[in-house]
Amino acid sequence: MFRALYRTVLGPDRTRVLARPLGRLRVPVHAGLIIYAAVWGIVASAGYVRQQDSDGWWVVLFLSTVLPYVLLIRSPLLAWRLAALSFYPVALLCAGEGAGAFQYWTAIPLLVAVAAFYSRPIVITATVISAVLVAVTERQAADLALFAPMLATVVYLLGARGRAERELEEERDAKAALEERARIAREMHDVVAHHMSMVVVRCETAPYRLKGLSDETQQEFAELGEAAREAITDMQRLLGVLRTNGDAPQRAPQPGISRIPELVRPGDEAEVDVDDVPEAVGLTAYRIVQEALTNATRHAPGAAASVHVRRDGDRLDVLVRNTAGGPSRGGGSGQGLVGMRERVAVHGGTLTVKSTEDGGFVVRARIPLGDK
Known part of the structure; x- marks a missing residue:
């Protein structure tokens, strides 16, 4: 129990899951949530200013409402912590203005985000704390305090499949x-x-x-x-x-940088401007080009591809680019990028993989050449 309380209130948060399922909708969804918080902040600030002898505390009231939503895309738990920390002080500022109800509807999306993406102990702890805060600040609205656990339970159950899929993907x-x-x-x-x-x-x-x-x-x-x-x-x-079960010993010599042009289809571009590299680096470059071209054939059939390999100072620069192609044929293990990153990491290099504006794809590896 105390461990769950610590993880919820004070523990480090390494969960960065909110932006991942949103994908390209990340920016508009986050902007919409910030606007939602800003509207509530303006309503609360205006109500506070209308009070007699009001002072500049309306700025604190507005910021305490909006800032958690600014942090939401980075860490839902961190956003909830900030909202919970300011819950009671804001209630004191909004005395007589339905503080509990106002804060409930500004904090409920934060609790929903926590319930959707975090583990059960954290969700339970955050839900109990939220319900207690609502009950303390708005004693007349017990239904709001009861609604928070019900909503969190439903959202947690709906998010269970997504959490299981993410864990399976990580494994x-x-x-x-x-x-x-x-x-x-x-x-x-x-x-x-x-x-x-x-x-x-x-x-x-x-x-x-x-x-x-x-x-x-x-x-x-x-x-x-x-x-x-x-x-x-x-x-x-x-x-x-x-060697795993069923793997036969490899008799043929490992390919090197000189065999990269063999991977390119007729009509595609292949430019290899270096041939004197360590064998291990040459093997890595060959495998990266092989995997990148295989992905292009599988996921962009009919696309034109180009391969450029050159020395850039003390590094080998491997660039594979393909244009947009037909619909993806699917297939493959889906772990090709993992393999390329592991190979480059062996040499302490870097790998960049991104799509292009014309619908194509670029794979670029920069591999240190050592003392060669």
């Missing part, structure tokens, strides 16, 4: 990220194993390539070669752990 994203990390590790095995094999070969051939080596130096090369060989064996064992 899918987390699972997809883990699977993609395992896939990246399997692919990176070939890249790292190649370098380690070169270390083994150079260590074993050093006595024959370099004349006049002492016995101690030859022994040192032999031990280094043995350590590198053991490292390769350990990596192969790790690869077996990462």
Whole structure:
């Protein structure tokens, strides 16, 4: 109980869910709610000014009504906290003006937002506090205090499906990220194993390539070669752990930046102005282009696509753009963007994905090249 009270009144709020389901309606809906609050604020302020010997407190009255709605799109719980904190002081200012009823109708959308998106303990705690505040400030309107729990219960039940879907989506994203990390590790095995094999070969051939080596130096090369060989064996064992059931070992070498033009369809544009990049970076660039073009084919059939890969200072700039196309064919796992972000994150790079004004799509990755 005390934990729920703390989370509701004082605890940190990491929920940023209100803007997500609204999508493109975010701005007009938020503007409408602010106008709703402003109207009530003007009504209350005008009533306060009409009182005898009124002073400048009407400004506080107006702001305490509007500010929670300004914060609503960022955090419904934070907006409700601000409204609850000012509930009783505003009631004192509005004495004789139906304070409880006025504040109830200004605070009810905030409680509805909390009930729609937050967990049950927070909803129950916020509802009880709201009902108590209404009952204390407007003793003559007990029906308002009873209506708040009823409304919050209905809204909470209606929002339960949305909460479950969001939790399921978060779990899918987390699972997809883990699977993609395992896939990246399997692919990176070939890249790292190649370098380690070169270390083994150079260590074993050093006595024959370099004349006049002492016995101690030859022994040192032999031990280094043995350590590198053991490292390769350990990596192969790790690869077996990462390989999921039914995955066959990959025999073909991993693709690199030189094979990116092979991904582009005839007639589309492909420009690769760099070829000397680390193998791991080249593999990441290849996979990003592959996924971006696959998404374009699947979700914008018939669209024209272009691929540009170039060096930009100490980073590799990968840009894939497609125009608007036909209706989406659907399909796919829906986790392609998750995979691209994981691959870029391995190198400490950035990924930008956005739609264009002409209805197309742009994927841009900037990948550090390291010391290469």
